[in-house]
Amino acid sequence: MISMRQLPNIIITGTPGTGKSTHCERLVEILPEFTYVSINKFIGEHSLEDGVDEERNSKLVDEDRLVDLIRPDLKNGGRIIDWHVCDIFPESLIDLVVVMRTNTTRLYDRLKERGYSGTKFEDNLDSEIMEIILSDARDAYAPEIVIELQSDTKDEIESNCQRIATWAKQWIVDNTHEGSDDEEDEEDEDEDIDDDQSEERDEEEEDED
Numbered sequence: 001m002i003s004m005r006q007l008p009n010i011i012i013t014g015t016p017g018t019g020k021s022t023h024c025e026r027l028v029e030i031l032p033e034f035t036y037v038s039i040n041k042f043i044g045e046h047s048l049e050d051g052v053d054e055e056r057n058s059k060l061v062d063e064d065r066l067v068d069l070i071r072p073d074l075k076n077g078g079r080i081i082d083w084h085v086c087d088i089f090p091e092s093l094i095d096l097v098v099v100m101r102t103n104t105t106r107l108y109d110r111l112k113e114r115g116y117s118g119t120k121f122e123d124n125l126d127s128e129i130m131e132i133i134l135s136d137a138r139d140a141y142a143p144e145i146v147i148e149l150q151s152d153t154k155d156e157i158e159s160n161c162q163r164i165a166t167w168a169k170q171w172i173v174d175n176t177h178e179g180s181d182d183e184e185d186e187e188d189e190d191e192d193i194d195d196d197q198s199e200e201r202d203e204e205e206e207d208e209d
């Protein structure tokens, strides 16, 4: 099947501190034709904040407007989306959802280092332990496009990014004319022409009857 998009859209999601932005930054070095979209930045740039959840000490976001504003970018393709919320984007425009996972002890240290405390700290740690984002991703997208990658060590950052890049290159081969073999395309076109001619022949035969 040939896609309308020349490049796939990839969501990199996971609990805060699991390594989403670290992976996205490395990914666009390996895949320079892709654009890194940090949704936290996008929210600031488009004033999409919609109050504050006092209990959780986190910002509320106008998600409907966010989706409306990002839709044209997703239609163009080649976006690497970085956000802890993954299930609001139109399923038809998302090709891969990567859920970053981190061992609880490491995540504990990373969130402490970031200055998280109280409910915000506990909620994020619980979210990772209970696999909330993985479950959201699996509920929102087809299982075959949701993958889990471990992000505990520096070596894993590189191997994860290489794996995602390999997937992206294969997507291009499988889904676009750019990736397809010209000869095969010509053969396909020949087949189409043959089909047209045989249809015409069938119609002529019917007329004669």
Ligand SMILES: Nc1ncnc2c1ncn2[C@@H]1O[C@H](COP(=O)(O)OP(=O)(O)O)[C@@H](O)[C@H]1O
Pocket: 014, 015, 016, 017, 018, 019, 020, 021, 022, 023, 110, 150, 151, 152, 153, 154, 155, 156, 157
């Ligand atoms: N696989 C990893 N190995 C070692 N450190 C990591 C790894 N992934 C992330 N980190 C570190 O953890 C912290 C949080 O990573 P970050 O990419 O900002 O997470 P997120 O974008 O998910 O909030 C950063 O200091 C980063 O360097």
